[in-house]
Amino acid sequence: MPNPLSLRTAALAATALLTAPLAACGTEAGATAAADPADQKLSWKSCPAPSQAQGGGSTPSPLPGGAEWQCATMRAPLDWHEPRGATIGIALIRAKASGSAKKRIGSLVFNFGGPGGSGVVTLPSFGNEYAKLRTRYDLVSFDPRGVGRSAGVKCEDDRQLDTYFQQDSTPDTAAERAKLLGNTKKFNGACEKNSGKVLPHVGTADAARDMDLMRQVLGDDKLHYFGISYGTELGGVYARLFPKRVGRAVFDAVVDPTESGEQSALGQARGFQRALDNFAKDCTSKEDPCPVGDSPADVKNRIAKLLKRLDSKPLPGLAPRKLTQTAATNGIAQSLYSKDFWEYLTEGLEEAYHGDGRILMALSDSMNGRNEDGRYSNLQAANVSVNCADDKARYSESDVRAKLPEFRKASPLFGDFLAWGMLSCSDWAVPGAAAHPDVHAPGAPPILVVGNTGDPATPYEGAGRMARALGKGVGVEITYKGQGHGSYDSGNSCVKKNVDGYLLNGTVPKAGTVCS
Numbered sequence: 065m066p067n068p069l070s071l072r073t074a075a076l077a078a079t080a081l082l083t084a085p086l087a088a089c090g091t092e093a094g095a096t097a098a099a100d101p102a103d104q105k106l107s108w109k110s111c112p113a114p115s116q117a118q119g120g121g122s123t124p125s126p127l128p129g130g131a132e133w134q135c136a137t138m139r140a141p142l143d144w145h146e147p148r149g150a151t152i153g154i155a156l157i158r159a160k161a162s163g164s165a166k167k168r169i170g171s172l173v174f175n176f177g178g179p180g181g182s183g184v185v186t187l188p189s190f191g192n193e194y195a196k197l198r199t200r201y202d203l204v205s206f207d208p209r210g211v212g213r214s215a216g217v218k219c220e221d222d223r224q225l226d227t228y229f230q231q232d233s234t235p236d237t238a239a240e241r242a243k244l245l246g247n248t249k250k251f252n253g254a255c256e257k258n259s260g261k262v263l264p265h266v267g268t269a270d271a272a273r274d275m276d277l278m279r280q281v282l283g284d285d286k287l288h289y290f291g292i293s294y295g296t297e298l299g300g301v302y303a304r305l306f307p308k309r310v311g312r313a314v315f316d317a318v319v320d321p322t323e324s325g326e327q328s329a330l331g332q333a334r335g336f337q338r339a340l341d342n343f344a345k346d347c348t349s350k351e352d353p354c355p356v357g358d359s360p361a362d363v364k365n366r367i368a369k370l371l372k373r374l375d376s377k378p379l380p381g382l383a384p385r386k387l388t389q390t391a392a393t394n395g396i397a398q399s400l401y402s403k404d405f406w407e408y409l410t411e412g413l414e415e416a417y418h419g420d421g422r423i424l425m426a427l428s429d430s431m432n433g434r435n436e437d438g439r440y441s442n443l444q445a446a447n448v449s450v451n452c453a454d455d456k457a458r459y460s461e462s463d464v465r466a467k468l469p470e471f472r473k474a475s476p477l478f479g480d481f482l483a484w485g486m487l488s489c490s491d492w493a494v495p496g497a498a499a500h501p502d503v504h505a506p507g508a509p510p511i512l513v514v515g516n517t518g519d520p521a522t523p524y525e526g527a528g529r530m531a532r533a534l535g536k537g538v539g540v541e542i543t544y545k546g547q548g549h550g551s552y553d554s555g556n557s558c559v560k561k562n563v564d565g566y567l568l569n570g571t572v573p574k575a576g577t578v579c580s
Contacts, residue, residue: 106156111134114185118212139151152209154207155213178450180210181443182207206278208274215262218445234393296316300503310505312509317516391424396424400548452488454501516550542562
């Protein structure tokens with residue numbers, strides 16, 4: 065059986081939401097800017113170990129050839145409507161270009177998604193994979209505002225979060241529904257109490273303005289950018305705000321910018337169900353017998369029966385916690401982010417069927433940003449805060465109950481889970497910005513938009529809609545016929561050839577290119 069604790073480390077890298085080092089200096093709202101923020105000089109130093117808000121761990125390992133990662137803190141206005149007012153620190157990390165200065169293009173800024181993922185922690189996990197890009201770029205990432213060391217949002221403490229994530233997230237009775245609403249209100253109230261000054265200023269538009277400041281402070285005329293998952297939405301908003309400042313940009317695992325919060329949740333229900341269908345087909349199509357079902361339908365039926373049992377009789381998990389229905393559903397969803405995780409899902413289900421919930425619970429913990437020592441990063445706190453700052457919709461219990469049939473049709477397994485998740489912004493202290501992001505960017509150069517047909521978290525259809533929303537001559541869509549969340553890090557040679565060709569040489573692929 066795999067070590068459940070080692071699964072967590074692997075899971076964080078695979079989902080591009082956490083795993084390795086970070087930047088220094090204080091990041092709370094503080095000193096007033098005395099000059100133009102773009103005039104500041106960054107002080108690059110060796111990276112310290114990650115803070116708990118970033119997920120903990122050790123300092124990043126040296127790059128191939130022995131080069132060290134460097135970290136710095138950029139000061140940005142807390143409120144971009146008051147650019148000379150109070151500031152916060154934005155934590156940065158970089159690896160300087162390995163090639164000659166003559167061939168260097170500039171900085172390539174990464175956002176790995178979430179929202180809530182620490183770029184300072186995640187980027188070093190991909191040091192080897194991005195070695196070719198580093199020949200012409202400084203590789204740069206950051207903790208967006210509200211994340212990790214960038215004025216990280218604080219909500220509940222570790223003990224409270226253990227209780228919060230063990231709750232029944234798919235209530236069946238009036239009492240269970242009342243408890244879910246009460247727990248949501250309590251969590252959101254803790255965010256306001258502990259981070260009220262920051263909450264109005266953690267939206268995607270604020271982060272996009274931080275990226276333009278970053279571009280200037282890094283000394284680049286254009287922002288060269290690689291956005292993954294939520295990072296594609298951030299990149300699209302940047303392109304709308306600053307179309308003439310966009311350099312070479314790639315969007316991978318693409319968010320659908322045309323959808324409301326409800327439509328996005330419904331799309332994820334379909335996406336995760338599609339990924340589960342593909343897992344079940346794969347497991348039962350191999351020469352060796354599938355240990356968790358005799359047919360795709362049997363695999364899914366057994367999972368459904370397991371989850372139904374867990375609703376009333378949780379299994380032993382990672383002591384002293386038990387594997388609840390919520391934790392198991394979360395762990396299954398986590399394992400569908402990467403085809404590399406399907407073996408863990410198989411073993412986790414097999415063990416659960418024999419009364420051992422440790423593997424599924426370890427996968428669930430990775431999704432929630434929980435370390436094996438019981439401490440949490442601020443991943444989920446930041447995720448809720450950014451989403452609620454962006455999305456103006458506030459759903460009620462009656463809204464969710466009315467939509468349950470549609471969600472259940474989209475996914476018998478994940479439908480309830482994602483429908484009730486729409487309550488997360490109930491009683492939020494700050495109004496949301498819009499029904500959906502505006503990414504229309506006329507005048508921007510071509511942006512490469514890469515969609516994966518088997519992506520559970522950002523379903524494939526969103527890539528085409530993003531390409532169209534960016535505008536004629538801007539969005540250039542290519543398709544990867546694969547599995548898992550994202551395309552470039554799948555290792556597919558066709559995807560890498562097209563992305564690297566654009567970022568390194570400026571070669572724009574033909575729109576409609578298909579990689580398999």
